[in-house]
Amino acid sequence: MESGIFHTTYESDMALRRTPLMRWRIYLIVAVIVILPFFGNSYTLTLANQIGIVAIGAIGLNILTGFTGQISLGQGGFMAIGAYTSGVLAASLGVPWWLTIPIACVATAVVGTLFGIPSLRLKGLYLAIATLAAQQIIQWAIVRSPLGVDAVVVPPVTIFGTSLNKLRIGPFGGSDFWFYWIIYLFMFLTILFAVNLFRTKVGRAFIAIRDQDIAAEVMGVNLFRYKLLSFATSSFIVGLAGALLGQYRGIVNYERFTIETSIFYLAVIIIGGLGSVSGSVYGAVFMVIIPAILSNLGQAFSSSAPAIARLVPFAQQAVFGLTIILFLVLEPEGLAKIWRDIKDYFRLWPFSY
Amino acid sequence: MLALNNVEVIYNDVILVLKGMSLEVPQGKIVALLGSNGAGKSTTLKAISGLLKPEDGEVTDGEILFEGEKIHELEAANVVRRGIFQVMEGRRVFEHLDVEQNLIAGSYTRSDRQNVRQDIDVVYEYFPRLKERRRQTAGYLSGGEQQMLAIGRALMARPKLMMLDEPSLGLAPLLVREIFSIIRRINQEQGTTILLVEQNARIALDVADYAYIMENGRIVLTGEPAQLRDNADVREFYLGLNEVGTRKSYRDVKHYKRRKRWLS
């Protein structure tokens, strides 16, 4: 804790951002987020939106895996439930998009809870593989359902009857621009929810289950109920990410929600930091930006050094792998830890050691 | 045989735990190292046996000499090969292996494989109870049996110096006596030098030839057991005796609390 700051009430001692420095950092980040869309083109917005969606999905996964300690390989499947529910409701039944999103979240929570039932008896990797089964079964069920393998085309999102594509205010507008606000609003809510969750009863019980489930149960935590609750909460948020993705991209296809998706999200939370809400966001930024940078490097080289450019596709995959390896080898606790270290360094500066 | 000179240990690059620790263990003797929780006793043993690294700890100053050679930069495996064996705090038996496999694991560094069988029998002789349970999974042994196994496992390596970290932890009184008498037998019969970390000062001082008391990363008091038993602080804080030398009652402790002199 920063020195020289004393709290005189429990309320202020328990507040989220206890010092002015912390508060200013938040203001700064919010300012950047608010200003960004007015300067970015649709490419930067695409990236930003993708980061937002990945961050939401990663927070969802982190609640289950990072905070409650139940490793999940079913992320892709759960996202698919969210995306399909939202997409099909909008496409086939004409439900307004904003209404499909909460319905999708609830549907995903229900399915997630269902697949959480084995967690009653299974632990660790055995549970992880049971969630992999969830992934496979969900994917199979979608493909064999009347939906089949064909993509669901989601009708364009409208606000006040105008499609977002056409909605413009001055020079600003278009689907990417408007979705930016929708996604970041949801991301903000998700972050707030998660952060609050973990300083109150339910969230604490989740962490206790992760750290020592027997002790938690003996202290009065109903393990089964809370594990299911964790699956439900996590899938609710994952479903939100899926639904947003479906609405934003305007097309829902199961190929976007395969086992690779599950692994990608695991990578996001591990690189960002397990059991860290902010880490989920850092992880999302990192894992979306790095491939984009690599691919742009490739493009930069393509005219000047075609020989190098030819290597880029392989290098891209290799660098992805290497980044993960280096990260874990150098800082197994992820980006959140690195960020904490940097903060610690400056807080104590110039008396760092 | 073993000497620590001004050893400093830092965990995670920041937490200074040993602050100039010095200690000597002569050949063939039993040396006791006492101290309250968190004083750094286990850390001292780990520094000697090379087990700090996996915990992100590091010897940053001073030296550790074994038979005249520096050993604090060696890998744990090589320390064992030189004849130092640590019985870790909390028994740490291999839960999924059975008793005999645990013993075989203890003999890992031995080059004379043909004698391993014979030494297993030696262990069984010291601890007949282990023989009864030779095929039982170690994780389901009772606490006392696990402690026996941990010591037996150390014997399998035929160490020159055996370091025991709180062997009495969680053991019933009878068993504590049994284990300590076996420790003494091992010392006498096998000539094994022993460095003993204990909270149970009474029994440790009974078996030891020499004792060190550490607080807060340093040695604060040393001497022969008899000398230490005469020290007022030791009597009160380690032996739980009152001024007149009888055991004080835990019922009384509610009403007063005295501070140690050597801390201030």
Next chain:
Amino acid sequence: MDKFLQLTLTGLTNGAIFALVALGFVLIYKASDVINFAQGDFLLVGAYLTFGLISQVGLPWSVGMLIAIVVAVLLGIVVERLVLRPLIGEPIISVIMVTIGLSSLLRSVVIWIWGTMGAQFPSFLPSQPINVFGAVVPADRFIAIGLAAVLLVVFTLFFRYSREGIAMRATADDQQAALSMGISVQKIFAIAWSIAAVTAVLAGIIVANITELSFFAVSSIGLHVFPVVILGGLDSIPGAIIGGLIIGLLESYVGGYTPSALALRTVFPFIVLIIILMIKPYGLFGEERIERV
């Protein structure tokens, strides 16, 4: 009846291949608690390396295979040294993730060197169909069964009686305590990874012999390994073999008897898996975690 026999034989032989892949996986887990997501990629490296040495360099198959095995051992050691060693003592999920990174890296290297274009694999294993009471199975599948059986016996003995084998299990139980025994955890890991790499090369050669050199066929075999090892129990050598055979049989019966359009083959093993796990949470032969408070 003929059909049943055919499906059984097909299932068993395919299962033996899964079992081979699972063996290396279990081996690493047993020694180091690491779930190796890159096991399928070791297969890939093995298959392509053998292909490169025999078909591209033109070595005789025995020499080519030998070199491939040696390279695999080296690779195992390098991986252990550079990637896993620094992670000793870190949370298990980080270690899992590192193998995912490794998988990505190995793939890209294989693609870089050989591309993803398929090719004919040098056919030094006999592959003519053999007729068993009216059911036909290519000869190379029987090699898989034989190899799985041999490895089963060898590894079971190794872990039960040899000092290195016991040291490996000890290391998996408690790394720090193993260190205190003078067991070099690094050496143990290196051995485990090398053996796993060798089984992967052998499995890779057999798979490539069956499917020809196809990047995705070979690497996706790796995905089968999860239901197999979980079914058998993550740390059980016999479990890997029996799990492999069960999954192989299940796939075969499902493929032969259920309506084909449902493609139940991809999910049925998983459904069975969940059911079995609900009854036996540590798989058929897995060691239960000892939790005493």
Next chain:
Amino acid sequence: GGGDDGGGDESIKVGAIFDLTGATSDVGTPYSEGVKDFVAWYNDNGGVDGRSLELVSADYAYKVDQAEQLYTQYVNQGIVAFQGWGTGDTEALRTRIATDEIPFMSASYSDVLGNPDEAPYNFLIGTGYAAQAITAVQWGLDNGASKFAIFHHDSPFGTSPVAGATAFAEANGATMAEFPMPGGATDFTAELTQVQDAGIEYILIQNVSSPAATLVKNIKDFGLDVQVVCLNWCTDELFASLAGDAGEGVLGASPFAFPGSGAAGLKEMDDYLQSKGSSLEEKGLRYVAGWLTMKVMTEGIEKVVADGNEVTGPNIKAALESMSNIDTGNITTPLSFSTTDHASNKAVQFFQIEGGKWTAVSDLITVP
């Protein structure tokens, strides 16, 4: 990256994504070379009225997210048309390109993409998958077969022809059984026992070469007497080489002429490759498809320029829709687009493996 430099008059930008490292990279790589080489060759030969084509492209490893990202990035860089690749990305971008008005061609020949009502900016160069399968069924019917099965990749690409082919078979009094091929399967013997039970005579394969080759090897080992017909994506040199003996007699349906078939349109490709020390034989059929697809797109752009219009997406679309009977030098049947039909190719040719080589066994057959 290149950014928005260069101004309108300089080069004409076309975006492209290729699969060089992903699930379909074995065919994606030669296809990408065909596309790139056409652009290089075309620019060497003067470009569009003095303006060069600029291809901005990258590998997307068959990942839909990556495809979307690259696509938006290229749109921002001012591309006027786009070369996609697989079914996944083509589907995912279908609505987006319509909003952005970017004409789009890819190697996904789902029949729906030929319908401008559904996909106004997609243009098909290859024969639709269902159309191909129907032609294959017709071939089987003509040869007296009545029991068919289709083995297909378990994905949108794989299932694309199933419904159409089944309907066609049933309408002609035949049956069609469906066998999805799970990804990563290395043995299909179990499924073949069902094929045997059902007495199936013709097996159509809608899958890429490697699994298709495994399937025909299983068929041979199992001793099943069926006629196998490869559709578009396994009718290539790789399949012939992987299948080895088991491939003998397998039929293949292809919208494009094989290298070495003597089609006049192949000459420019071979010449170009020879000049680079390679040959068309070496690059194979997928290269031909890539080259041709880019070439047709370029012809649309040429027409815009020739008509004196600005090179924009809508103008290219209009130009393409006005073009019919585009001569491809016998690589395909002449291609025709219209405002109501973007499926330009309506014919396939049948080949058969003899002595390890695909040899034509029919002329271009128009889809029934």
Next chain:
Amino acid sequence: MPRGFSHVLNSSPLQPGDLQLDIDNIYLAFGGVQALSGVGFQVRQSEITAIIGPNGAGKTSLLNCVSGLYHPQRGEIRFHNGRTHTLTNLRPYNIARLGIARSFQNIELFKHMTVLDNLMLGRHIHLKSNIFSGGLYWGRAQREEVENRQFLEDIIDLLEIESIRKQAVGTLSYGLQKRVELGRALALQPSLLILDEPMAGMNSEEKEDMARFILDVNEEHGVTIIIIEHDMGVVMDISDHIVVLDFGVKIGDGTPDEVQRNPAVIKAYLGEDQGVI
């Protein structure tokens, strides 16, 4: 109510001396190992009951039966708090709700949580917020967090762990962790407090501290305590009632004096040499 403590720590409605826990002839076996055979005894309100016996005698297993972690094959455990509850049918979390809290032989804290959070988890059964109010940190959730923080501060004072409130428990020394574990159990406001070897691995000074806390809780708050401990000095000094187990069988039951004189106990546990270790 004790000075400086503004909350009731003991939630039992019983009067001192009332029958609180009735362990009735329980049998427990693991595979072939008979851990408990026909063990039975009674615990009265506001008493300190010690369970002693050699290693592997079944002491921990017995308490695990009380906590609901193990289910005896035969016999019953009844708990009284105005009503009678049969513990043998309940899950551990239900038993906690009855006001039975415990510590563990090998410290089972939530390592990555701070001391405060560990204690707050001890309040779990008293907190009413749910996932929605918690996620919003609104209304009741916020109020009860602050109110309960006050309660915890009392416990923190009692156990003298003020300075480490916000430290992650994983980084604390063994002795402090044992204290936090006691605090976590106290946070539950227990009717019955079960302590499994709370003083193992401590020197006599630290044992004195621990004894002080235990006696405080018992004498000033009237909490019933069951304690397993191998240090006979502690056991004989602080307990009102001692039960001795050996090989799963009860071999002694009575006051400290009675037990110390019981020959079976001497033979199996204390040893002939009467010196207390």
